[in-house]
Amino acid sequence: MSDVKILLTEKEMPRKWYNIMADMPNLPKPPLNPITKQPAGPEDLSAIFPMGLIQQEVSQERWIEIPEEVWEIYRLWRPSPLCRARRLEKALDTPAKIYYKYEGVSPAGSHKLNTAVPQAYYNKQEGITRLTTETGAGQWGVALSQACNFFDMECKVFMVKVSYQQKPYRRTMMQVFGSSVIPSPSDETESGRKVLAEDPDSPGSLGIAISEAVEVAAQRDDTNYALGSVLNHVLLHQTIIGLEAREQMAKAGDYPDVVIACCGGGSNFGGMAMPFAFDKLTRGAKVRLVAAEPTACPTLTRGKLGYDYGDTAGLTPLLYMYTLGSGFIPPGIHAGGLRYHGNSPILSQLLHDGIIEATALDQVACFEGAKLFAQCEGILPAPESAHAIQCAINEALAAREAGERRTILFNLSGHGLLDLPSYEAFMAGKLKDYPLPEEMLARSLASLPVV
Amino acid sequence: MSDVKILLTEKEMPRKWYNIMADMPNLPKPPLNPITKQPAGPEDLSAIFPMGLIQQEVSQERWIEIPEEVWEIYRLWRPSPLCRARRLEKALDTPAKIYYKYEGVSPAGSHKLNTAVPQAYYNKQEGITRLTTETGAGQWGVALSQACNFFDMECKVFMVKVSYQQKPYRRTMMQVFGSSVIPSPSDETESGRKVLAEDPDSPGSLGIAISEAVEVAAQRDDTNYALGSVLNHVLLHQTIIGLEAREQMAKAGDYPDVVIACCGGGSNFGGMAMPFAFDKLTRGAKVRLVAAEPTACPTLTRGKLGYDYGDTAGLTPLLYMYTLGSGFIPPGIHAGGLRYHGNSPILSQLLHDGIIEATALDQVACFEGAKLFAQCEGILPAPESAHAIQCAINEALAAREAGERRTILFNLSGHGLLDLPSYEAFMAGKLKDYPLPEEMLARSLASLPVV
Numbered sequence: 068m069s070d071v072k073i074l075l076t077e078k079e080m081p082r083k084w085y086n087i088m089a090d091m092p093n094l095p096k097p098p099l100n101p102i103t104k105q106p107a108g109p110e111d112l113s114a115i116f117p118m119g120l121i122q123q124e125v126s127q128e129r130w131i132e133i134p135e136e137v138w139e140i141y142r143l144w145r146p147s148p149l150c151r152a153r154r155l156e157k158a159l160d161t162p163a164k165i166y167y168k169y170e171g172v173s174p175a176g177s178h179k180l181n182t183a184v185p186q187a188y189y190n191k192q193e194g195i196t197r198l199t200t201e202t203g204a205g206q207w208g209v210a211l212s213q214a215c216n217f218f219d220m221e222c223k224v225f226m227v228k229v230s231y232q233q234k235p236y237r238r239t240m241m242q243v244f245g246s247s248v249i250p251s252p253s254d255e256t257e258s259g260r261k262v263l264a265e266d267p268d269s270p271g272s273l274g275i276a277i278s279e280a281v282e283v284a285a286q287r288d289d290t291n292y293a294l295g296s297v298l299n300h301v302l303l304h305q306t307i308i309g310l311e312a313r314e315q316m317a318k319a320g321d322y323p324d325v326v327i328a329c330c331g332g333g334s335n336f337g338g339m340a341m342p343f344a345f346d347k348l349t350r351g352a353k354v355r356l357v358a359a360e361p362t363a364c365p366t367l368t369r370g371k372l373g374y375d376y377g378d379t380a381g382l383t384p385l386l387y388m389y390t391l392g393s394g395f396i397p398p399g400i401h402a403g404g405l406r407y408h409g410n411s412p413i414l415s416q417l418l419h420d421g422i423i424e425a426t427a428l429d430q431v432a433c434f435e436g437a438k439l440f441a442q443c444e445g446i447l448p449a450p451e452s453a454h455a456i457q458c459a460i461n462e463a464l465a466a467r468e469a470g471e472r473r474t475i476l477f478n479l480s481g482h483g484l485l486d487l488p489s490y491e492a493f494m495a496g497k498l499k500d501y502p503l504p505e506e507m508l509a510r511s512l513a514s515l516p517v518v
Numbered sequence: 519m520s521d522v523k524i525l526l527t528e529k530e531m532p533r534k535w536y537n538i539m540a541d542m543p544n545l546p547k548p549p550l551n552p553i554t555k556q557p558a559g560p561e562d563l564s565a566i567f568p569m570g571l572i573q574q575e576v577s578q579e580r581w582i583e584i585p586e587e588v589w590e591i592y593r594l595w596r597p598s599p600l601c602r603a604r605r606l607e608k609a610l611d612t613p614a615k616i617y618y619k620y621e622g623v624s625p626a627g628s629h630k631l632n633t634a635v636p637q638a639y640y641n642k643q644e645g646i647t648r649l650t651t652e653t654g655a656g657q658w659g660v661a662l663s664q665a666c667n668f669f670d671m672e673c674k675v676f677m678v679k680v681s682y683q684q685k686p687y688r689r690t691m692m693q694v695f696g697s698s699v700i701p702s703p704s705d706e707t708e709s710g711r712k713v714l715a716e717d718p719d720s721p722g723s724l725g726i727a728i729s730e731a732v733e734v735a736a737q738r739d740d741t742n743y744a745l746g747s748v749l750n751h752v753l754l755h756q757t758i759i760g761l762e763a764r765e766q767m768a769k770a771g772d773y774p775d776v777v778i779a780c781c782g783g784g785s786n787f788g789g790m791a792m793p794f795a796f797d798k799l800t801r802g803a804k805v806r807l808v809a810a811e812p813t814a815c816p817t818l819t820r821g822k823l824g825y826d827y828g829d830t831a832g833l834t835p836l837l838y839m840y841t842l843g844s845g846f847i848p849p850g851i852h853a854g855g856l857r858y859h860g861n862s863p864i865l866s867q868l869l870h871d872g873i874i875e876a877t878a879l880d881q882v883a884c885f886e887g888a889k890l891f892a893q894c895e896g897i898l899p900a901p902e903s904a905h906a907i908q909c910a911i912n913e914a915l916a917a918r919e920a921g922e923r924r925t926i927l928f929n930l931s932g933h934g935l936l937d938l939p940s941y942e943a944f945m946a947g948k949l950k951d952y953p954l955p956e957e958m959l960a961r962s963l964a965s966l967p968v969v
Contacts (some may be wrong), residue, residue, distance in 0.1 A: 070527065070528045071593050072528065072593070076525070077522065077523065142521075174897050176935070236687075236938040236939075237938075240935075240938060242945055243889055244893060438694060441625075442695060444594065445668075447625070447694065484627070485935060485938075487690045487691060488690070
């Protein structure tokens, strides 16, 4: 029987990222300055981002070289394995072949490190010695902490206060890697102090934490801000996932009929799907690219395409994207990484143009799927990744129904070892679904900014 | 530059375990029946172990075939990677080459799954449908839960009550894989009820949990007991670690001057070191084999070689081993897996005969070493594995002192993602060392059973 794990050697690891902006039938509309509402230029971003990343943000070059120093860090854990989920196939009694790419082998436990490392690198190149960021449950904060540690940079993470208190594991992990972790809202920033003045017991939110991190980054010349998803350069860095997966599928002598990944801000799905979108756009490949999102935060399946702010306070540039409205507050599902009101401009455009598709899944079903996957394949998935799994299971069952031997590929973006309390709640029957009422959605969308 | 990770394909994974009893200059003395004090025969063990494992316990065959069904499960995560810790070498400014074998890639997060899978398999072969075991922090309980899940068997884990309450992550993980997890002491067994009658608030201990698990296993014909270390068959199964590592070192064109692993009951160190002991015993290889244990529980470095009980209650067969006395209660160091008063009979004999050596390390130094390792290589080590790391660091510094390009190989037996509270205590400066006072040791050793 052929191997369970399809591996690449370090020498086979891609040397370039893939930039889909070279091949899109329609480019995403540019971001707008939130005050002037005119297209935002490099100068709008240079207070908090280095030129190396700003250039990538607007580049239309198809292949962008991975710097040697980044490649050297990547190979501490990359190439990541591609696995055939034979035991899951058997449990589902499906003729479908199910492959999964496993990004949980990264020391940060998820795909987030793929962009954290180059972001730290390009900042370091331009003399920046400190990065700030926000984090909710902590996946992104851990990744950026590790990346800064690798490049001997300081890292200051504003962690949503309720997570800081309730999720000490990832907080400690950031500290082991040398980061300073601040519960947000804090009294270190004007934004934080303002919130605390109104509500000293504020549990915090991602929106507030972003404001604090951006404020600190904008104040000091040695400090920049780093974002873990949504932007073009973030998606670019993540394409290493799909580029490796494509090589590995070729090694397995196979090609996917459908490629699936979970989708919050878009970097995980984009990273997996865009190299296959390349095949579709330039070589006529017949492959479906499916973004799996939660029904509780159905940005791509029920949102509206238009300009909106990236944060709740309305301080960021306006992005042209599918959005539920920047005032939308997603219910407390356990897949914290998928609780974002918008999506990346690139993926929004690709969805609008019919290159990719999207589907929404319920929380409880996703945990059922994750448990079945764990029992079959051993790996405990992150709640975010559970959406990709459940979507893949649905595809495998559809293949059984149709009696077709389809090939399914999904990205297992991270492990769930630090999400075990979510599994505890699931096992105790305490999780529920949050279908989004039509009138609530309409209300939220009614408040989109007028451009 | 050569690869960071030296990988084997699944086809290169060993098909046989190595049984050092074929090559030992002196065989370990046999276990004794705790009542008659006569050598224990298969009948003494058959109430709780299957014949397949009892035969391995006494076998002197050099190579023992890995059953196809076990091999099929192994390859969900094996062969595990061997890595060159170049960034650690650089941080230590040492001419030494440091390699580590990484067992944390197993879905259970440690090497324990290497023996849990064959133990479940051999029991299943003989019609057993349920296994019982004890667990402290939960590493072994998780591994056996996964193994039973893979073979559709039930698993009942008696978890030390204080860990059950304080360490919910691993408890939940066992439950995800279908195990029933009981806080021990429980009212489900006579041993448990007896303890509870005397002290309703008993926090439990590994000794009590073993008694409960063995009692349940002895009662029912469909149920057996599984032990995660110490016994010959357990060490045998773990040799897959060292066998792979030996092949990987050869691929790297290298051979270790010193092989290091942490040592509690002995299965981790034995699994790593015995294939190299084979080279030493049969081919004259000059390789030092160093067991790293905690100063708080210095079984091999300060214990006495003699017959002693495996448990605190004195119910198990008497084993001829280095021991601190079965009444010895190790202080609460965070490396829970190294808190055992005895060691395996095989390793005890090898130490006595000068084939292996041992060293003891302080808790705080081990966490310092683990933090440095994490910052260099990315991976957060388990507190047990931290002992191997600190020992390797000491060897690397000695090589620098001597100006010699020595080759160091150690086993990183597991990741520490579920041990983050221990790191939190370490970062807060709350950890301390527990040197064992001479008079306390003498008192404990004075109570060894007379044989």
